[in-house]
Amino acid sequence: SISILAASLFIGLFGVNGQWISIVVTSLVLFLAGEAIPKTFGVTYPMQVSSAVAPLLLLISRLEFPIVAALEKTPGLILKKLDQRKTRETDVLMEDEFKHLIDAGSREGVVDESQKELIKTIFESGDRPVTDIMIPRVEMFCLALDMPASDIVREVVRGRYERVPVYREDRDDIIGILFARDLLNDTLRRGESASIEKLLARPYFVPESKTINGLLHAFQEKSIQIAIVVDEYGGVSGLVTLEDILEHLFEEAYGDDDAANCECDVLDANTIIVPGKMSIEQVNELLQASLPQDEFDTIGGFVLHLFGKMPERGEKIHCEDYHFRIESVGKTRILKIRIEKEKQAPSEADE
Structure with a gap:
C-alpha cells in the first residue's frame, strides 16, 4: 500500500518518470526505516529496546495464538488420518517396489545373486513372530x-x-x-x-x-x-x-547350518550331542530325521514331553529309530541331549 501511494504521488509530481523515482525512494525509505535504523538501535540499546517492545509482542502473540494453533493442527490432523489409512498399503508397496528393483538390478548385473537372496531372505524372515x-x-x-x-x-x-x-x-x-x-x-x-x-x-x-x-x-x-x-x-x-x-x-540370510553345527558335537554319522534349545528342524537336518516339528519348537521340549517329567542326567528314552540320553539338565530345562540313531539290522539280501 505504501508503494502504491508513493507511486501515485511521484507520478503526479514528475509525470511518467515518477514511477522510477518512486521505486528508488520507496526502497531507500523501507531499508532505513525497516532494517538499518531498528537494527542499529537494537544492537546499541538491546535491553531498553527489548523491554519496550516485549509487552507489545507478547500481546500480539496471545491474540494470534488461537488462529495460529488452528492453522498448525488442522493440516496435521488431515495428514494423520490419511496416513493411518495408507500406512499399511504404503509399506507393502514400498517392499514390493524394492524387491522389483532388486530383481531388475540382478538382471542387469548390478546386484549379484547372493546379494539378491540375502535381501529377500531378510524381508521374508522379518514377518516371523x-x-x-x-x-x-x-x-x-x-x-x-x-x-x-x-x-x-x-x-x-x-x-x-x-x-x-x-x-x-x-x-x-x-x-x-x-x-x-x-x-x-x-x-x-x-x-x-x-x-x-x-x-x-x-x-x-x-x-x-x-x-x-x-x-x-x-x-x-x-x-x-x-x-x-x-x-x-x-x-x-x-x-x-x-x-x-x-x-x-x-x-x-547366510544360512544357519554353520550355526547349528557349531552348537552340537558330531560323534559319528549316527550320534550327536545337541543343546536342548536347538530347534527340531535343525536336528532333523543334521540326522536326516523326521522328528515332529509341529507341536514342539526345540529338541529339549520334545524330549521333555517323551519323559513326561523333568529327567535326570544319564536317563534314556527311545522314540522311533532314535535313543535319547540326557547329558545335562538345569533346574527347569534340559541343557544337553545325546541322540543316537538305531542301527538297522542287515537284511537277508545283504547277507
Whole structure:
C-alpha cells in the first residue's frame, strides 16, 4: 500500500518518470526505516529496546495464538488420518517396489545373486513372530528389586550384561530395565545405593504375535534395544534385544547350518550331542530325521514331553529309530541331549 501511494504521488509530481523515482525512494525509505535504523538501535540499546517492545509482542502473540494453533493442527490432523489409512498399503508397496528393483538390478548385473537372496531372505524372515527368536523366560537373566545393591553390581559385572530386567514379586511383575552403565555410574558417584528403582527405565512390552520387522521398527522409533514378550494372559514369555534380531536376520540370510553345527558335537554319522534349545528342524537336518516339528519348537521340549517329567542326567528314552540320553539338565530345562540313531539290522539280501 505504501508503494502504491508513493507511486501515485511521484507520478503526479514528475509525470511518467515518477514511477522510477518512486521505486528508488520507496526502497531507500523501507531499508532505513525497516532494517538499518531498528537494527542499529537494537544492537546499541538491546535491553531498553527489548523491554519496550516485549509487552507489545507478547500481546500480539496471545491474540494470534488461537488462529495460529488452528492453522498448525488442522493440516496435521488431515495428514494423520490419511496416513493411518495408507500406512499399511504404503509399506507393502514400498517392499514390493524394492524387491522389483532388486530383481531388475540382478538382471542387469548390478546386484549379484547372493546379494539378491540375502535381501529377500531378510524381508521374508522379518514377518516371523518374535517368539521365534526371543530368549525364553527360563533363560532370562533378571534381578529382584529387593536384592542388595552390592549383589546386583556383582551379578551385572560378572555376567557382563548391558540391560537387565528387574522384577518386584516374580518374573511376571517386571517393573523396569536396569542399564549397566547407569548402575556403575551411580555406584561410582554415590557409593552403594540403597535402591536401584530410581535407575530403572520403563519396560517395553510386546505381544507374542509381534513380528520381527514390527519390533525392529518399534526399536527405531522409540530408541530402545530391549522388549519384554508377554502372552495373552499378561505373563512374561521371554525377552528380545536388538542384537537378537540382527543375529537372526543374518543367520537366516547366510544360512544357519554353520550355526547349528557349531552348537552340537558330531560323534559319528549316527550320534550327536545337541543343546536342548536347538530347534527340531535343525536336528532333523543334521540326522536326516523326521522328528515332529509341529507341536514342539526345540529338541529339549520334545524330549521333555517323551519323559513326561523333568529327567535326570544319564536317563534314556527311545522314540522311533532314535535313543535319547540326557547329558545335562538345569533346574527347569534340559541343557544337553545325546541322540543316537538305531542301527538297522542287515537284511537277508545283504547277507
